[in-house]
Amino acid sequence: MEHFSFATYWERGDAISHAVAWLLLAMSLTSWFFILSKGLMAWRVRRSAGVVRRFWDAPTLKDGVAAVAAGDPEGIYLALASQGTVRVAPGPASLGSAVGPAEQMTRLLRDAIHRSTVRLESGLTLLASIASTAPFVGLLGTVWGIYHALAAVSSTGPVQIDRIAGPVGEALIMTGVGLMVAIPAVLAYNGFNRVNRLTLSELDAFAHDLHAYLTKN
Secondary structure (H helix, E strand, O other): OOOOOHHHHHHHOHHHHHHHHHHHHHHHHHHHHHHHHHHHHHHHHHHHHHHHHHHHHOOOOHHHHHHHHHHHHOOOHHHHHHHOOOOOOOOOOOHHHHHHHHEEEEEEHHHHHHHHHHHHHHHHHHHHHHHHHHHHHHHHHHHHHHHHHHHHHHOOOOHHHHHHHHHHHHOHHHHHHHHHHHHHHHHHHHHHHHHHHHHHHHHHHHHHHHHHHHHHH
């Protein structure tokens, strides 16, 4: 009975098998780096959601922006609140100055939301890519490992099931490794998307109220 382990698979593997294993390791480390860093960021963003209420409870606009700055370490809500201190002033003739102050303020607030959205969604494309490709990379390692094992066994004589059971079983490890890499990335991607939807809806409501206040005063 042959010893069944990843070490044996690695010892029997060739350059392609090793490359697949290293690629899965790199994908796992990358996904966990983003999972941990984005998880910390998401926790801090949701914890600072109350700054919007503190902004409107402040006696002055300056105090409101200061309250947001103190309670928003990631700067997601601050990017929007700080636009309240920007005064739209007439400048040289341009396409931007051709519209009224209210429309210019709308553009400033929209740009602030865009910057916050880019910051919230950074890294999500990479997580989605890892989640969707890792199982297939692992499957590639399995298929190649089975082929390599069958080729090695057939070159030594008649193929018997007891002689190929060990190598084939070891090759299946790569499919399991691919799933182990993909599943955390999928769960994290879905979780971060939900956090982003909540945050962006709050930013949209904040921008609407802020625009009404700034264009009225």
